[in-house]
Amino acid sequence: MKVVKFGGSSLADGEQFQKVLKIINADPARKIVVTSAPGKRYNNDTKVTDLLIEYAQKAINKQNYSATVRKIWSRYHDIAAYFKIPEQLLKPLLQELHNLPQVSYPSKDFLMAGFKAHGEKLNAQLLTLILQSLHLPARFLDPKESGFIVTDNPNDTQVLPETYNNLQKWAQTSDLLIVPGFYGITQDGLIATFSRGGSDITGAIWARGLNADLYENFTDVDAIYAADPRIVTHPHAVNVMTYRELRELSYAGFSVFHDEAIIPAIEGQIPINVKNTNHPDLPGTMIVPENNFQPQSTITGVASSGHFAALYLHKYLLNKQVGFTLKLLQIFYKFNISYEHMPSGIDDLTVIFDKRQFNEQIRQQMCFEIQQALNPDQLEWIDDYAIIMVVGEGMKNKIGVMKNITLPLAQKHIAIHMINQGASRISIMLGTKKADAAAAVREIYHQFF
Template sequence: MKVVKFGGSSLANGEQFQKVVNIINADAERKVIVTSAPGKRFDRDTKVTDLLIDYAQYTCKKQETALIFKQIWARYQEIADYFHIAAEQLAPLRQELATLPANKYRSQAVLLATFKAHGEKLNAQLLTLILQKKQIAARYLDPQPAGFEVGGPANDAHILPQTYQNLQRWQEPATLLVVPGFYGINENGEIATFSRGGSDITGAIWARGLQADLYENFTDVNAIYAANPQIIKHPQAIKVMTYREMRELSYAGFSVFHDEAIIPAIEVQIPINVKSTNHPELPGTMIVTEKEFKPQHVITGVASSNHFSALYLHRYLLNKEVGFTLKLLQIFYKYNISYEHMPSGIDDLTVIFDKRQFTAQVRDQMCNDIRAMLAPDYLEWIDDYAIIMVVGEGMRNKIGVMKNITAPLAQKHVAIHMINQGASRISIMLGTKRADAAAAVTQIYQQFFN
C-alpha cells in the first residue's frame, strides 16, 4: 500500500489536477492521497496559502475581505470549471471559505491557523469531487474523524503519539482516502498547522501510521539532484540516497522536502520515492535506509545556504576554564536562541546560528550580555556567512576526501572560514563568505561528478 502526497505545484490548476488523477488511477496501491494547497501557476503568481494569510490579516484588522475572498475562490472555481463540477457540489466549499471571518476563534493565532489550513482542506474536498466525477471511488477524510491529533502552538504544531494508533483503523480503506496536509486537530478541537511545508510532514505521518510499503512524494522536479540546478547546469540526478543524506542536504538548502518532513518515515524505515507529477514515468529518487544502500559515488550531493551568521569568541586559556560554555548556553537560553554548530580551538570558539532567529536588537543585547558575563578578549559577529554541506555515505571509508574538497577551492581562491565533520562521517561542513558559496558548490561538484 502506498501513501501519496502531491505538492502545491502539482495541484495549481486544472491541467495539473488531470495529471494527478491519471497518476492516482495508474496504480491501485495508491490508497491515501495527501493534498497541498494550490501553488503557483506561473512565476509571479501567488500561492493560495499566502492569499489565505492576507484573508486572515484583513479579518483580524476588521478590514473589507470581499476582494481577497473573490481572489481565493477564483483559484478553486478555475479548477472546478476545468472538470465541469456542478455549482451545487461546489456550494458547500464556497460557503465554508466565505464564513471563515464570521466564525469565533479563541485567539488570533488559532484564527490564522484555521484560515491557512483551508488551502489544503478545500483542495482535498475538490480533488475528491473530481475523482468521483471520473468514476474513481474516493472519500474525503477530515483530520478530526481520522484521529489526526496534534499539540503545541496553533501555527507550529507537532504530532501526538496517539495519532499513529488512531490512523491504524484506516489501514485497509474500503475506498481511496483523500486527506488534507499541513494541519491536525488539537485537544480543544481547533485546527493547528505545522510550519510551512507541513504537507510533507502529514504524508510521512500517514505513511508511518498505516505502515505503508512506500511513501510517494510528487513534486515539480524529475528527481533530487546532486546540486542546485540554479548553480550547476543539468546536475546529475540522484537515483538512490539514504535518509540521513537527505536530512543533511535538506538542512543546507535542498528544498524538495520540509527540513523535518521525513522523520516520521525514518522512524519506521519506510522508503520514500520523490517523483515528478509532470513526468511520472521517470524513476525519481528513492530514499532508503543505510543498510539497503550501496553508494555509487564518494559524495551524493553538495548544497549551500546563506541564512547563517556566526559569533566568534577568543579568550586565552579558554580550554582550561570550567563552565565557560555552560554560561554561554545560558545566555542563548535567556534569549530563546538555538545554535547550529560550535567548532572550537584551545583559545577560541565559533558559534553558528540560523540568522532568521534574530532581530538587530536581540543580537546586540545578547552580545552585550556575553561581554559582561564572559569577558572575552575578542568578540566578533559575522553576518557574511554561508554554509556548504558535502554529503555522502561513500565518504565514510574513503581516504583523501578532505583534500579533494579543499584543493579546488584553494585554486579558485575561495577562503574557508570553518570546517566541521560530523561523527557519522557522511557530511563535511564548510563555512565561507556568501559571495563564495556558489563558486564553492561549483568546484566541489566538478571535482566529484565531472
C-alpha cells in the first residue's frame, strides 16, 4: 500500500487535478490520497489558505467578508466546472463554507484553525466527487471518522499516539480513501491544525499508521536538489538521501519539507519518494533510513537560512562561574524562548535563536534581565545572522572536509562567525552575515559538485 500526498500546486486548478487523477489511476497500490488546499496557479495568485485566513480575520473583526467568500468559492467552483460536476452536488460544500462564521468556537485561535482547515477539507471533498463521477470507488474520510486525534493546540497541534492505532483499521480498505491534510480533531471534537506545511505531516502520519510500503509526496519539483535553484543555477538532483540528511537541510531552509514533517515516517521507517506531479514518470528523490545507506558523494547538499539572530556574551572567567548557563536558561524559559545552539569558550558564549520568536519588546526585556542577572562585561545582540548547513552522510569518513568548506570562503573574503559540527559528523553548521549567505552556498556547492 502507498500513501500519496499532493501539494497545493498539484491541486491548484482543473488541469492540475487532471494530472492527479492520472497519477492515482496509474497505480492501484495508491489507496490513501492526502490533499492540500488549492495553491497558487501563477506567481501573483493567492493561496486558498491565505484567503481563508482573511475570511477568519474579517469574521473576528465583524467586517464584511462576502467578497472573500466569493474568491474562495470561485477556486473550487472553477475546478468543479472543469469536470462538469453538477451544481446540486456542490451545494453542501458551498453551504459549509458559508456556515463557518456561525459555528461555535471556544476561542479566536480555534476559530482560525477551523477556517484554515477547510482549504484541505473542501478540496478532499471535491476530489472525491470528481473521482466518483468517473465511477471510481472513492470515499471522503474526515479526521473525526478516521480517528485522527490531535492535541488541543489549535494552530500548532501534535498527533496523539492513539491515532496510529485508530488508523490501522483502514489498512484493508477496498475503497480509495481521500483524506484532508493539515488538521485533526481534538478529544473535545474541535478542529486543530498543524503548522504551515502540515499536509506533509498528515501524509507521514497516515504512512506510519498503515505501515505503508511507500509514502509518495507529489509537489512541483522534479527532485530534491543539492542547493536552492534560486542560488545555484541547475543544481545537482539528489537521487537518494537519508532521513537525517533531509532533516538537517530542511532546518536550514530546504523548502520541500517542513523540518518536522517526516518524523512520523522516520518513526515507522517508511521510505519517502518526492516526485513531480507535472513529470510523474521521473524517479524523483528517495528518502530512506540510514541503515545500510551507501553515500555516493561527500556532501548531499548545502542550504542557508536568514531567520536567525545571536546573543553574544563576554565575561572573564565565565567558565569558572558555576550556574551561569543555568541562570541564562531560566531567563529563556521565563520568556518562553527556545535556543538553537550555544557555542562557548572560556570567556565567551554565543546563543543562536530563531528570531521569529521575538518582537522588539521581548528582545529588549530579555536582554535587560540577562544584563541584570549575569552582569556580563559585554552583551551584544546580532540581528544580521545567517546559518549555512553543509550536510552529507559521506562526510564522516572523509578527511579534509572542513578545509574544502572553508578554503573557498576565505578566497572570496567571506567571514565565518561560527562553526559547529554535530556529533553525528554528517553536518557542519556555519554562521555568516546574511548578505554573505548566498555567496557562501554557491562557493561550497561548486567546491563539491
